[in-house]
Amino acid sequence: NSNGFLVKYSNNSGWISNVRAGSFTSQGNHIKSSTRLVAFNTDQAGGGMLGLTSVEPGSDGKWTVTVIPCHADLVTDLDFSPFDDNLLATCSADETVKLWRVCEPEQEQPGGAEVTLCPGEGRLELVAFHPTSSGLLAVGSTKTAQLWDTSRQQSPLAALEPHGDQLQSLSWKQDGSLLASSCKDKKLRVFDPRAQLTPVQSAQGLQSNKDSRILWVKDSDHILTTGFDQMRGREVRLWDSRKLGSSLGSANLGTSNGHCLTDAPTRGVAMVPKLALDVMSCEVMRVLQLTDSFIVPINYHVPRKSGQEFHADLYPDTLGRTAAMSAAEWWKGGEKQQSPELPSSSAAPSRSPSSTSGLSSGFLPSPSQSGKAISSMLGPSSKFRHLQGAVLHRDTHFTNLKGLNLTTPGECDGFCANRHRVAVPLATAGGQIAIFELSQAGKLADTGLPTIQNSVNVADFSWDPFNSHRLVVAGEDAKIRVWQVPEGGLTETLTEPETILQGHTEKIYSVKFHPQASGLLASSSYDQTVRLWNLESGDEVKVLRGHQDQIFGMAWSPDGKLLATVCKDGKLRIYDPRKSADPVQEGAGPEGHRGARVVWVCDGKYLMVSGFDSRSERTLYLHSVESLSSGAIASAPTDVSPSTLIPFYDPDTSVVILTGKGDTRVYIFEIVPEAPYFLECASFNSSEPHKGLAFLPKTECVVQEVEVARGLRLSKTSIEPVAFRVPRVRKEFFQDDVYPDTAVWWESSLTASAWLAGSDGKHQSISLKPKDMTPVSEAPKEVQVRKYLPSSHYLEEKTDEQKKDEVCVCVCVCVCVCVLLLSE
Incomplete structure (x- = not known):
């Protein structure tokens, strides 16, 4: 390219297929992109359906394409919110505007729109989000443009003066102060x-009443238009918005019946937001071309020698993803502007380990000055941002699993495991639970498996962390049954529990063992109480009250002194059970009422809550234990899905791994005790939905492979081990920055009676370093050795006469070769 750009058309393998773009007539564009997702028109349902795919491919290098039924008639235009990758606005010939909370194409899409607006001006043609204010839309109908605040859906903020003919295009100025339009009456x-x-x-600016587009040039006073001249030649014109009487300049692009979007046959073109570009390859622009059967990515790169440095001259500050103000504030005269924002790990998250790029901690012996500069420029990032999940060899799988219970309550994790065995609920009558020994992986028998029979439906169950043979099962009959699994596993069906705990008056939600004291169990119930049990004596020892509705989840603090609960009444509570039956602290929990989980993080200083916001989007919240009443100090939205994200927290790395029952994606975040608090890491995607994910003790991790967590993934027909690894180059060394001394949480520090009497315990810690490995912090630095010495090295060793002789020999050889070639 004469302008210095290197334009790259992807080959067929880089095209997004399974696209059925329709040929429809409307004033809007037919494809739009956020940093994560791409939405486009399809020919299905008369154009009332949109196709949805992702900007980046999945772990298999391919794109998943799904469709969303949006309107009863043609979708005429669409636009993604500049502040929310998953918020999509659509308008239609059915005279409505709808806002959709879309999610990844592999996941189940929303069944309906979150907001529906009815402007009442006939067929709608255009929709555009405001560039600085949240929830503000410009909507164009046949002749009228309206402004809508999506929080007040009854009437528009304003209806602008009608145009003289068909409205063809709308564009906001970058600072959000002005709105420009082009019209079939040839006026700007x-x-x-x-x-x-x-x-x-207002001025008669266009030469023809054929199609046109208008666009503000950044935050300047200049406007760019495309359209047709009087000879039907396509043209581009530049205007000063303060003086529309004549254009500042123009360029003719030749004659064609097609509108001036690209020079190739196309149904639409979308530009990918700047925050999704690959800055380390000097990508300055990416365009998505919609054709009848494909979406073709077109990448624009500036050739640079170094791909290891950030080239600041190519990337001026770009607009961030946080709205400067609300629609109401803007309407009242607010002039706040977005602050420039640098891309973070959550701006355009990787969809799989294979799609990540860049260098993680440990790829280089020590960070260079340029690396530090990039790090400070791009903001905080996690050393685990490239964490890779991998399903282990099939020899370690349990296959041919049949009769799995797929309808366990939302408060139940779905299944549970310890280092020796796994417990799986079955759908057969009598609340049966199958026990599988991890040492006996393989294909399961079709029939005749011994089970634990509870005689009632199972609500929740959990292994004793200090006794790998003891399993407690909460039933819908308000009883807790304690079972003892024999050494080597079940050889016959168990029907008589070791102990039955009775005290709750209604069915039980969940059970949680104390993290320090052996034989101490907490249970929550529909009777809105939490009860503590001493398993050694079989007695109920405490009753905690104060809940006003369903108890979604509970969690003990790491030191075992406090118990936190999250409730459907919208409250987060902390109890000190030995001092009071009432909560010692209360605070606001998630706004959504579909389910939640709570876990203590960062040495017990914070509570992380996984729940839903008011728009039913799954969201993570972080609360300070010292000021619970102040509300969440940070939040991280994920996606829209009906199942609650179940967290597993690793205190050694401060990494939380989350997934929901029925999901195919596993989210991973590092939680830090300072802004931005949530550092998103690469997620793990599975090929089919899983029913649960349970984790094993840290000692089960293979440190030689830099494995920081090992889980068991339960699917409909199998159980598969999954290893989560940090990619490192020098694996021969023990990565002591990843493996601090770990707590021996599988050994109790005191008894239940001692804890109830007021004593506290603390786990011992051990090092995971094998004896034959050296810590990477003590490893010798690698010396860069050049494969070939520079020519100056050889020349310095020779005299001038030797150099002349060598030159003469080379000349003679070249002459001889040329003569031989000519003679042939």
Whole structure:
């Protein structure tokens, strides 16, 4: 390219297939992109359906394409929110505007729109989000443009003066102060909606009434238009919005019946947001071309020698993803502007380990000065951001699993495991639970498996962390049954529990063992109480009250002194059971009422809650234990899905791994005790939905492979071990920055009676370093050795006469070769 750009058209393998783009007539574009997702028109349902795919491919290098039924008639235009990758606005010939909370194409899409607006001006043609204010939309109908605040859905903020003919295009100025339009009456108009409903500038600018587009040039006063001249030649013109009488310049692009979008046959073109570009390869622009059967990515790169440095001259500050103000604030005259924002790990998250790029901690012996500069420029990032999940060899799988219970309550994790065995609920009558020994992996028998029979439906169950043979099962009959699994596993069906705990008056939600004291169990129930049990005596020892509704989840603090609960009444509570039956602290929990989980993080200083926001989006919240009443100090939205994200927290790395029953994606975050608190890491994706994910003790991890967590993934027909590893180059060394001394949490520090009497315990710690490995912090630095010495090295060793002789010999050889070639 003469302008210095290297334009790369992907080969067929890089095209997004399974696309059925329709040929429809509307004023809007037919494809739009956020940093994560791509939405486009399809020919299905008369154009009322949209296709949805992702910007980046999945772990298999391919794109998943799904469709969403949106409207009863043609979708005429669409737009992603600049502040939310998953918020999509659509307008249609059915005279409605809808807002959708879409999610990854592999996941189940929402069944309906979150917001529906009815402008009442006939067929709608255009929709555009405001660039600085959240929830503010410009909507264009046949002749009228309206402004809507999505939080007040009854009527528009303003209806601008009608145009003289068909409205063809709308564009906001980057600072959000002005709105420009182009129209079939050949006029260009500029509106200041807060000052007046009539145009502040208007002029006969277009040469033809054929199709046109208008676009503000950044935050300047210049406007760019594309359209047709009087000879039907396509043209581009530049205008000063303050003087629309004549254009500042123009360029003719030749004659064609097609609109001036690209020079190739296309149904639409979308530009991928800047925050999704690969800056380390000097990608400055990415365009997605929609054709009848494919979406073709077109990448624009600036050739640079170094791909290891950030080239600041190519990337001026770009707009961030946080709205400067609300629609109401803007309408009242607010002039706040977005602050420039640097891309973080959550801006365009990797969809799989294979799609990540860049260098993680440990790829280099020590960070260079340029690396530090990039790190400070791009903001905080996690050393675990490239964490890779991998399913282990099939020899370690349990296969041919039949009769799995797929309808366990939302408060139940779905199954549980310890270092020796796994417990799986079955759908057969009598609340049966199958026990599988991890040392006996393989294909399971079709029939005749011994089980634990509880005689009632199972609500929740858990292994004793200090006794790998003891399993407690909570039933819907308000009883807790304690079972003892014999050494080597079940050889016959068990029907008589070791102990039955009775005290709750209604069915039980969940059970949780104390993290320090042996034989101490907490249970929550529909009777809105939490009860503590001493398993050694079989007695109920404490009853905690104060809940006003369903108890979604509970968790003991790491030191075992406190118990936290999250409830459907919207409250987060902390109890000190030995001092009071009432909560010692209360605070606001998640707004959504579909389910939640709570876990203590960062040495017990914070509570992380996994729940739903008011729009039913799954969201993570972080609360300070010292000021629970102040509300969440940080949040991290994930996606829209009906199942609650179940967290597993590793205190050694401060990494939390989350997934929901029925999901195919596993989210991973590092939690840090300072802003931004949540550092998103590469997620793990499975090929089929899983029913649960349980984790094993840290000693089961293979440190030689830099494995920081090992889990068991339960699917409909199998149990598969999954290893989560940090990619490192020098694996021959023990990565002591990843493996601090770990707590021996599988050994109790005191008895239940001692804890109830007021004593506290603390786990011992051990090192995971094998005896034959050296810590990487003590490893010798690698010396860079050049494969070949530079020519100057050889020349310095020779005299001038030797150099002349060598030159003469080379010349003679070249002459001889040329003569031989000519003679042939």
